[in-house]
Amino acid sequence: MIEILDPMIHAERLAYLLRPAARYGLVDAWTSASDELAAIDPTAGPIASRYVVYPWRKTIVRLPEADTFWRLRTARNRYLLDEAEQRRWSAALVGVAGLSVGASALSVCSLTGARRFRLAEHDRLSITNLNRLSASVCDLGLPKLTIAQRRVLETDPYSELFALPDGYTPAAAADFLGTGPGDEPLTVLVEEMDDLPAKIDIRRRARAAGIPVVMATDNGDNAIVDVERFDLDRDYPIFHGLAGDLAGATGDDLADPRTRARIAQRIVGADLTPRTRFSLTEVGRSLTSWPQLGTAATVAGAAAAYAARMVATGHGLPSGRYRVDLDRAMLGPAADATDGWNELGEGDFLAAMSANSEGRQEK
Incomplete structure (x- = not known):
């Protein structure tokens, strides 16, 4: 249903989808994700990005890779769930x-x-x-x-x-x-x-x-x-x-x-x-x-x-x-x-x- 693209491995596919004729919108959550990660873990090093393609929305979302995304998405569960x-x-x-x-x-x-x-x-x-x-x-x-x-x-x-x-x-x-x-x-x-x-x-x-x-x-x-x-x-x-x-x-x-x-x-x-x-x-x-x-x-x-x-x-x-x-x-x-x-x-x-x-x- 979706594609998860590595910008290093799938650069050609990503460029194809982001061309104007493809009519895909881009949501770039990278900056906010980097700021939030720094807030919860100041020692965190560089993180890799992924581009998630949602064809039913004609939207591509730039996100952190899976482990970092999980840390951010569950950050406010901390202490409520150990x-x-x-x-x-x-x-x-x-x-x-x-x-x-x-x-x-x-x-x-x-x-x-x-x-x-x-x-x-x-x-x-x-x-x-x-x-x-x-x-x-x-x-x-x-x-x-x-x-x-x-x-x-x-x-x-x-x-x-x-x-x-x-x-x-x-x-x-x-x-x-x-x-x-x-x-x-x-x-x-x-x-x-x-x-x-x-x-x-x-x-x-x-x-x-x-x-x-x-x-x-x-x-x-x-x-x-x-x-x-x-x-x-x-x-x-x-x-x-x-x-x-x-x-x-x-x-x-x-x-x-x-x-x-x-x-x-x-x-x-x-x-x-x-x-x-x-x-x-x-x-x-x-x-x-x-x-x-x-x-x-x-x-x-x-x-x-x-x-x-x-x-x-x-x-x-x-x-x-x-x-x-x-x-x-x-x-x-x-x-x-x-x-x-x-x-x-x-x-x-x-x-x-x-x-x-x-x-x-x-x-």
């Missing part, structure tokens, strides 16, 4: 499957210094995605994968990206997870796919390979984070056992919408915001999919990236479910009120979901 944590995080191989909430998680991982990613997504950007994805109307119709790759490479052009443009599939599982002979397995997987059979399949394979899984789910303006430490316990039940025994579930079983609805309800549970409960009863009626807000997608992405970093840097984050709740932090008890027409208590929610499931079964 050097060992920062290096371990930057060396981690992070998988992100699904690039809706996953795109937010990916962005935060990159911002905090992660540089190595495997990505899987098959969908394209549509107008209804623009309530939660950081994208532009100019990007409509583009693969979400392309948008995510561009965002990472514009943050850190030295990032390593491996992409599956057809999304995660069982046939591509070994390549994505790194479970083939001689492959490097993922350090941590951030799983944000909508497809239930794929969510189950990838967990089965991750558990067998000892790869930890992090998932963040929107909950109104809040997020629910699930951490499954298959690296510590390969017998740990997928989805914490909330979905029941899925050991014998087949593709045909999971193709049944009644089964999918029942499993999804078990996984999510009922400890949701009153408005999320109401919205879920409308899925398949006035809503085509899970209701989502940009607030939650951002919170969920940050929380998933935090959990992934805790796992990758060796912190003792145990398996479990965690709530990241703006409503309760700011509104207190009022956050659980069910006075509005679009708010449901837990009992009413479970009754409505049961009725919906029975209705589907009758159909």
